Amino acid sequence: MVQPLEITIERSVNKKEKPPEDQLGFGTYFTDHMFIMDYAIEKGWHQPRIVPYQPILLDPAAKVFHYGQTIFEGLKAYLTDDGRTLLFRPQKNLQRLNRSNERLSIPEIDEALVLDALKQLIAVDQDWIPTEAGTSLYIRPFVFATQPALGVSPSTHYQFMIIMSPVGAYYPEGVNPVKIFVESEYVRTVIGGVGEAKTAGNYAAGLKAQEIAKEQGYSQVLWLDGIHRKYIEEVGSMNVFFKIKGTVYTPSLNGSILDGITRNSIIHLLKHWNIPVVEQILSIEELYEAGKAGFLEEAFGTGTAAVISPIGELSWCDEKLVINQGQTGDLSQRLYDTLSGIQRGTISDPFDWMLEVEGSAPVAVSSKNSNL
Structure with missing residues (x-):
């Protein structure tokens, strides 16, 4: 029987100064510690450890630099009013991480570990x-190829890491509607590519179009x-929804669209409320x-970072389309x-989405404030 790997912990002796919570932004500050685990083809995944946050030392020939063999995830932890720490559907993120691993020829990780x-x-x-x-602790797990060798083939060595960042709103607009530019020249991915995987190349492919959109005054x-x-696919790095004559439409998962955890949760909520989706x-x-x-x-994007981001205006081929008078819709x-509310534990969680991190006070959440 294979013995489970033991996670070692090395605590930092030089704690960072925490930033003011009204100045967090997104992905700017990082916590005192990180998780690391190594992979070698002859040993498998090994040496899981929590260590002080630190730079990564890599050989210049590491395959991640030359062939882009890397994937990542994004999820959040929340602190409730009664002092508990909650994670939102982390099992779904780890399952998707392994699907991304498989697509990028990266070894599967032990999700339970x-x-x-x-x-x-x-x-x-x-x-x-x-x-x-509006704040939370953003969690970024990621895997990258470390084998120092040039040659187009899967790496034989990898590192898996988790870093964490206290964050505020993803968009400066917060939950207010954003203006979106419809991209007609550049494409992000195609069916059969890696669009359904969370891999760095998908996001690098979108930077030029995003840069042009921002120059014209659009958020995404x-x-x-x-x-x-x-055919509509995604908005920025988010899934997208449109409410048309009382029915909510979202692009079907076709192999080039990310299977978003928030997307899945929104569909569950809409069906729970008997709203056609x-x-x-x-x-x-x-x-x-x-x-x-x-x-x-109405129109809105969905994702871990922003949760819901209402869309107030679209621009396609120089033709502007204002949605709901540029205001946040009731459904959004x-x-x-x-x-x-479910994520922060202020309303009931009928879907058992939230996972409590051990060590926080197990106080039951009342359902009296639920608007489900």
Whole structure:
């Protein structure tokens, strides 16, 4: 019988000064510790450890630099009013991490071991979890190829790491609507590519278009499919939803769209509320026609970082489409309030999404404030 790996902990003796919670931004500050685990083809995954946050030392020939063999995840921890620490559906993130691993030819990780490591890491740095409304502890697990060799083939050595960052709102607009530029020239990915994996190349491919959109005053890019340049896929790094004549539509998972954890949760909530929700292909022409006819009632992006990001305006081929008079819609606000409430433990969790990190006070959450 294979013995489980023991996670060692080395505590930092030089603690960082914590930033003011009203100045966090997103992904700017990092906690005192990180998790590391190594992989070698002859040993498998080994030496899991929590150590002080520190730079990474890599050989210049490490394959991650030359062939982009790397994947990552993103999830959050929340501190409740009664002092408990909650994680939102972490098992789903680890399952998706392994799907990304498989697509990038990276060895599978032990999800139970990593979940245990994540809990221990959060417990070590628990005082980094911010408490102000709209804040959380963002968690970034990632894997990268470390074998020092040039040659296009999967690496034989890897490192898996988890770093954490106290964060505020992802967009400066917060839960207020953002303006989105519909990208018609560049594409992010195609069916059969790596669009459904969380790999760095997907995001690097979008930087140029995002840069152009911001120069024109837009917060993000709405991606169209890479073949026909007409079917809606994602908005920035988020899944996207549209409420048209009372029914909510979102692009179906086709192999080039990320299977978002928040996306999945929003669909669950909509069905729970008996609001029609349809997963299907949707063209930008159909969306604009619905908007011109007055049928497009709301639009919003969904993702771990922003949770819900209402869309107030689209620009496609120099034609602007204002949605819901540029205001946050009732459904967008209800979804944000409900999902955020579940995550923070202020309303009931009928789906058993939240996982409590051991060591916090086990106080039951009342359902009296639930708006489910």
